[in-house]
Amino acid sequence: MTSISTTEPGSRRQVLAEFWFYFRENRGAVIGLWVFAVLVLVALLAPLIAPHGPTTQYRDALLMPPVWQEGGSSSYLLGTDAIGRDILSRLIYGARYSLFIGLIVVTIALVGGIVIGLVAGFFGGWVDTVIMRVMDVILAFPSLLLALVLVAILGPGLTNAMIAIAIVLQPHFARLTRAAVLGEKNREYVMAARVAGAGKLRLMFRTILPNCLAPLIVQGTLSFSTAILDAAALGFLGMGAQPPTPEWGTMLAEAREFILRAWWVVTFPGLAILITVLSINLMGDGLRDALDPKMKRS
C-alpha cells in the first residue's frame, strides 16, 4: 500500500464515493448532516434572518410568552426574556457562538494533539514516556472541573473558556495519534519512504499522518459536540461567555431565576444546545460506521 499523498486523484474520488456510500446507509447520520447544514446556514445568515438584534431590549415586552401562548405576539415568535430581548433572535445569533466555539476548540485540540502524538509515537523512548505521563495527568481530572479551574486562572470569558476546553480535550487526540503512529511506523511503506531519504518531518506529516486520519476524524466530531456542551456548561456556571453575549449556556444562566415563572426563557436555549449536539453526534456515529473498516459489511 502507498500513502495517500502519492495516490492518484482518481482513487481518492473512489475513496470518497465509498465513504459516502457507507455514510448514506446510516439514516440518522444523514438527518444529522442536514440539521447541521441548516444550523451552519442560520449562523452564517444570522443578521439577515434574525427578526431583531440579539441585544436589543424592548422595554414594553418583558417576559412575553411565545406566539402560540396567550399574551404572545407575532413579532416575538419564541417570546422575550426578562429584559425584553427577542429569544429567537438571540438563539439565531447564539448558533454563531456555538459553532465557532466547536470549530476553534477542535482545531486547537486536533492540531496540538496531532503534533504531540506524532512526536511521542515517532520518537518513542523517554520523550514518549514523558509526554504520555503528562497526558495521563490531564485525563485524571474530570474534564469540566479542569476546564473550570483553568478558566479561574485565565479569567472568565469566551476565549479563555475555549482555550481551557481545548487543553482538556487535546490528550484524546494525542493518544489516538500516538497509537496510530505506533501501528504504522514499522510498515513497509514507511520503511520505503525512509530508505528513499525522506526527512523526519516528511515521514511524520506526509507519510504516516494521512494514514492515521480516520480515528482522528471520528474523535474530532465527538469533540466538536463535547466542546459545545462544555462551553455551554461553563457559560451556565458564569465562567464562559459573559452577558449580554447571546451564547446559549449564558442565556440559560440568566434565565435560571425565572424557571418557575417563564418556561420559555429556559426551554429554548437548552433545546438549541441539544439539537446542535445531537446532530453532530448523529454525524459522528455515521462517520464511525463509514470510516471504521471493522464495521463495514463487505
Add this chain to the structure above:
Amino acid sequence: MIKFLLGKLAWLIPTFLGITIVAFGFVRVLPGDPVLLMAGERGITPERYEQLMAQFGFDRPIWQQYLEFIGRLFQGDFGNSLVTKKPVLTEFLTLFPATVELGLCAIVIATLIGIPVGVLAAIKRGSWFDQATMTTALVGYSMPIFWWGLLLIILFSGILQWTPVSGRISLLYYFPNATGFMLFDSLMSGEKGAFRSAVSHLILPSVVLATIPLAVIARQTRSAMLEVLGEDYVRTARAKGLSRARVVGIHALRNAMIPVITTIGLQVGVLLAGAILTETIFSWPGIGKWMVDSISRRDYPVVQGGLLLIAGIVMIVNLLVDLMYGFINPRIRHS
C-alpha cells in the same frame, strides 16, 4: 497476578506526582501575588505581608516549597479555607458523602436500566425497540444536563409539585448525621416521613446525573453484545441446541460484560464532572457545588485541595477498574 498489581501501582506514582504538580502550580500561576490575593480587597500592611510570605514559605525557592507542600499532604494537611478558615480536608470529608450518595444512586439507576436495555436492543437488532432505545440513548448522550435538570424542576417541582426544588432533606427534620448518607440516616432516625423526604430530594438529581452514564452504558452494552453474539463460541452453543435464553444469558452476556464493567468504572470521572452541574442546579451540598462556589469566591486553598482530592479519587477508582478488568479477563493480566 502480583506482578500485574505491582506494575499498575508503579504506574500510579508518576501520575500522582503530576497531579500534585498541577495542584501546586495552580496557585503559583494565578495572576498576581498570592499573599495579596489572599488578603483580598482590604489590603495589608507591609509587616503583615512579610510575615505571611514567611508563614506560607513564598520567600523560599520553588522546589523547597513544593517539597513542603508534598510533606504536608502526607500529614493530611491540605490547608485551610480562606472563607470558613476550616481545614480543607475536614470540609471535603463533610461534603463528600452527599456526592457519593448522589453518584451511587445515579450509577445504580444507569446500570439497572442501561444493561437490560442494551442487551434487549442487541438481541432484537433492527427492531423498533432497538431503534427507539438507541435514538433515546443518543439524545441522552447529547443532553446538556444542566438544562435537563431545569426542565425536570419545571415539570416535577413547578407544575406537578411532586418534588422539592433543592437540598437533601426538608428542614422539618433534624437527626444526627451518623453515616453522612441521608437515606440511611433518615431511616435510622425513626422520624416519620424523613426517609420519604430524603428520597424525594434525591430522585431528581440522581436521574439528571444518571442520564449520560445511562446512555453510555446502554450503547456500550448493545455493541459489546452484538460483537459477542457474532463469535464462534456463541454459534457453537446455539448449534449444540442450547436454549436461546441460556446462550444469551450465560455464553454471551458474561463475555460482553467485560467491556461494560470497564465502561461503568470509567463513568466516575463523568459523574464527578456531572456532579458539578447537578449539585449547582439542585443546591445539593456536595463537593461539586463546593468547588464551583470556591472558584467563584476565589477560595484558592479549597480549589487546590479539592482538585487534588478529586483527581486522587478518580485515579484510584480507575486503578481499581483496571485491576478488576485484569481479574475478570485473564488475557489482559498475562499480556
